[in-house]
Amino acid sequence: MIAGLFLRHYSIYKNINYIPLSDGEKFTSLIGENGVGKSSVLDSLDKFFNQRDSRDWVINKQARQEGGISSKDKAPFICPVFIISKNEADIFPENLKIFIETISVFLWNAPKKILTDDFHKHLEHLKFLGVDKTHHIIMIGKRHEEKDAFFFGFENEFRKAIDTIAEVDFTSTANEFLQHIIDSTTYLYIPVETNVSTFSKLEEADMQILMDKNIQTEVGKAINDSIVRGINSDLDAFVKQIEKTLPQYTYKATGNKKKLTKLDIVQKTIEAYFSIQVLHKTIGASDIAIQHLSSGEKRRALVDLAYSFLVNSEEERKDVILAIDEPETSLHIEACFEQFEKLREVTKKHTQLIITTHWYGHLPISSSGKSILITKNDEEIAKHAFNLANYREQINAEKDLIKGPLPYSIQMKSYNDLTQSMVASMQNxxxxxxxxxxxxxxxxxxxxxxxxxxxxxxxxxxxxxxxxxxxxxxxxxxxxxxxxxxxxxxxxxxxxxxxxxxxxxxxxxxxxxxxxxxxxxxxxxxxxxxxxxxxxxxxxxxxxxxxxxxxxxxxxxxxxxxxxxxxxxxxxxxxxxxxxxxxxxxxxxxxxxxxxxxxxxxxxxxxxxxxxxxxxxxxxxxxxxxxxxxxxxxxxxxxxxxxxQVLPAKSASRTRPKGKSTAPKDALK
Incomplete structure (x- = not known):
């Protein structure tokens, strides 16, 4: 699970910034005015997990113009901080287990003077909650135009700690752990401008992420080796007939590949089939193609798709991080409550949800999770983290510390947004x-x-x-x-x-x-x-x-x-x-x-x-x-x-049916 994120010279974030994201909760909302860097957080994580080309990184313009990224020690980087359950870490290969434990011990006990203020504050809060007793904490990232794992300013300290253990090579183990994190985590990012029609096509990689079973595996069951041989044989015969009519020309493979493979045929079958399948929404007696829906309905369809696949899944899947930019965009005010209720349900299925939003109505109705208020004052970006179980008290306590434009009375706006949504729905x-x-x-x-x-x-x-x-x-x-x-x-x-x-x-x-x-x-x-x-x-x-x-x-x-x-x-x-x-x-x-x-x-x-x-x-x-x-x-x-109803005699009793009930730690009552 992502607990926080270090960024340097990425998008609006100049120099080194730390953004706290979770104390172990699966719901995080990023709030604040436009232009403070909320979407940049989601975008940078997309670049990290989905291994986007460094040329696609959004480098801070001012830092680039001032030559601030010219040297290696000032290069932009994306470095998430993870908390990993100690039980989960026990199943790692021995070298990775030692690597995680060693770095975790160092970070949990690191002196304040070598940490950034924001990171130190978050670490102390996690320790206050007892997270250090149940979880390891580790940071690992990527530096611009480099392939090796990156550790912010802690690499030398980490190396010294690891080098004391002869059987673990730092560089190879670090890169192995980086690849493990990327391979074992699915990061699905839905930016505001997402093309819903493309996203909804089942052959798209994003939709395969959401589905319980890989489409290629399912389609592949219908295409056996005999079919593949038959297709190759028929095509070879057809090519030979063409060559007979063109004696001066011949077909030859340009690489090592001589025949179509099963994967080639499966991929083309999927592409051809789903290119003619368009998602429709049933409205009354009509089925409306998704591209003909309003902007708000398209946005709702995105959440409906994610909700359907993630919540209704009966199979265990690898961890999913669902990141959505402004899920309320273009929605009528009455639909916001329902949209956010669905998103909260998604977090119950091995899914960490991180959203940016201007709909503060979710604050008073969320009993768990974290909200991060991001503010900007001149060039300084400040991050204020609030636990949604008692955010009102925390905001009141930190009002004097919040620099920059405070969204007009967060508490007032949160209740206004919520009750506006409720009243609009009551009208209907x-x-x-x-x-x-x-x-x-x-x-x-x-x-x-x-x-x-x-x-x-x-x-x-x-x-x-x-x-x-x-x-x-x-x-x-x-x-x-x-x-x-x-x-x-x-x-x-x-x-x-x-x-x-x-x-x-x-x-x-x-x-x-x-x-x-x-x-x-x-x-x-x-x-x-x-x-x-x-x-x-x-x-x-x-x-x-x-x-x-x-x-x-x-x-x-x-x-x-x-x-x-x-x-x-x-x-x-x-x-x-x-x-x-x-x-x-x-x-x-x-x-x-x-x-x-x-x-x-x-x-x-x-x-x-x-x-x-x-x-x-x-x-x-x-x-x-x-x-x-x-x-x-x-x-x-x-x-x-x-x-x-009446209570029977004392001797009457029943046995509770089998099945264990679990309650969230932060249930309200």
Missing amino acids: GYNWIVCEGSSEKIYLEHYLKKEISLHKLRILPAGGAPEVLRIAKYLQAPLQDKSMPVNGMALCLIDTDKDSKDFNKDQAVKSLHVKRLILKDDDVVLVEIEDPLSSPCTEIEDSLNPNIYIESLKALKHDDISKINFSDAILPNAKISAKALDLKASQQEMLKNALKTTGLKYQLAEMYVSNCKHNPDTDIEPQWINELRAILNIEAKSSKTSTE
Whole structure:
């Protein structure tokens, strides 16, 4: 995985620059004004991985004019920094394994004085996260018009460290590792001006990268050696007939190759077949050729192609880095959210995604990943990295350090972009539920799967109650315009916490609702956020099926939870999970604290839904789900509700189905 990138004299980057790209996350967005070098990052990586000719490198004009690249020690270079899992490194050949480990130890422990400030800052952050305990770090690059591996200013130090190990030759091993990195990584770059028609043709190398199987292999199965011999024999006979009519002329091979090979025939077959196949999009009853679509639709088709091949693949593939310049280009504002949702799904399939974008709406909806704000002040380019799980706090902390034109209040623009996209979609009949976190989204998607497909329903985790209410505030302003036709609804849903949450709801806005979940009597219900009923503290987990909830809790891998004897605490006849257990105060506190562990609520939600699917007869939805449907005015499905469910006697139990559930480390709740 790429963690960062060193560039010298490449495109807008004069002298030596380091751009941090990842702390181990698979999603990275590069943001900032035009002309600060976002696309240059993606382009330089394309030159590196796809071994483009050095003549195609975009050399910094000023450096070239000033003679700054005339000497070898000032030549332009592209040098990525990689983090490699220690488990993955164990399968390398012994010489490469020693090479990686030696360089990694040097870099993790390198003194600050020999590092650039940006690189040192990133290294310290990676060590703070514990990445040095689980990963090796190594840099290796290419210098302009040179074939050998390049190591920035560290080559002498690396050589000294490697030379102490007699069985490893530095130069040959470095070049072997460079080639291994290039061969084992697929880098697919989609610049803004990509020709979609060409990209979509299946014989193109880029499309073969995305496909599970190589087209040549598949076509080759239909062309056996007998066919190849027959074609050569027939052509030889035909040529001899021509030569008989032209006694002064003869056909002769001009090189060592005398006959057509199977590969020749396969390649020409692919070229001929796919030259007549054009990708079409079905719109209504018509199929429209891709070259006749609008710019925005063409751009969407590119992401659809990548999404389809990468997400739907059932086979393991080598690591893919998908780099896209401005995936929102030419898209209508309402389509941006859907486009970015697809891109986030791509990262779940061995794919690192790096994008440049001006659509800041992705910031508040991304629970993981990294965003790099690039700014330029005169000739100085500055890079500021933010973790998307808490980017708001980091931006506030670094405002005074950011030089150059700060994109107008990043937080404000991010919410403006997102809510503009939401409002535009609501005008076209989309419905939204904005919830606190990823775990809530899992439950809601389970119970509303029919409505999601039939009623254009989207569920957005915001990252906590304050963010849900912030989105509600940004939505309310445009929805107050009575002249704007709105055919969809938005419902912002939060838990009831010990700290009260305020929101000034404009009652005249009928397309926006802000609700709280709260335990009332023996059930969980929806109330207005201003409702005077403010206790007890209530979460979505309190409203679940008691049987499946307890079963899922017991399956969680957590030391404190494993100490709780759930069987002795089960309360029969409970209708909801909040009333299902009679735990001692100490155990209640133990369970409460355990569920605060990062990612554990996400795990619980996945286990709960998995158990529901394996026990459909007892999958009884909370009654407030129907209230939610009524508010959104979407069709209710026929099912049992929580008022019909009771907990059986203590002796009743079930075993969770096999299958391990994994949760992202940075799940919101």
